[in-house]
Amino acid sequence: MEGIYRDELITLRRMKDCLEDYSLLTKWLSDPSVAQYYEGKSKLYDMEKVLMKFGPYARGEERVIPCIIEYQNTPIGYIQYYKAHPDEYDESKVVDMTKYKNTHGADIIIGETQFWNKGIGTNVIQMMIRFLFENENADIIFIDPQTWNKRAIRCYEKSGFNPLMVAKNRELLDDIPKDSLIMAITAKDQPLYLL
Template identity: 40%
Template structure:
């Protein structure tokens, strides 16, 4: 286990989790917000996207009360993304993260906020991150509210940044800075 906060825990993804990812990423309710309903996953696609990849991404399963309910990944932001985001000249330790709750019954219960807060704390303390960034699509207001409750601030609009359901969508670059802890 990487970290735990009350009933929430995050552990590294294991091969035994592939069927969970395939289940979650073939559910239209989840796909509406993550990957797109036109992009369902089967076991092969899960293997290709989540396993046997050495790209510096920590891929994890989120559990609540010992039940797997979602997925989170975090990673040092590479130079190409730093340039896109406007951080090319910043020498701080910069992490990105992406997540979803795959078990719809766990939505709207504050677990997403607990997950984001706990992960940010882990990244700041254990990975020595100075900033944590995400790029949610602008229309995903529920996710953005969750991130803002967790201390993230909108930095800039990223026009046509992500292909979702057949069209490129605008995203917000949002960030949490270490300064937020002392302000």
């Protein structure tokens, strides 16, 4: 399998356009405990919905690059990255986007709940940060957890992301508009332990 980044325990690999990878996402996004952090418990995914949303990503038809997270060779989650549009994060009043030429965004789901609260998500985010700075020449990376998701925010702060602003009604969770915390990290302010 194509690993884009790995260490002794964790591998980030490109998601493949195959039943095996679509089945993983279907399993994870049909679990209400996982879905509550994605689109909501009332928005569970079946295979058809997974194929519609993630198929174009896996086939390279969209700018989103989907990856499977493996822990000790076992698939446990999903992370994606993408080249962000300059106005995508609505942060023009906070960040001078004219200073950045290669902006990226990322999103993560740990789908196997037995791996929650073990620091694995933080390690994965740190790997993705290194990958985007070293391999994709990103100059700034954004992430946008919903403001109520304190666990994700702590993970991102531990990884060096700085909170920038609250974007009102940015995402829907169970069809209810929720605020997101726009966070960013630049190559110059990434923590030394990430180098």
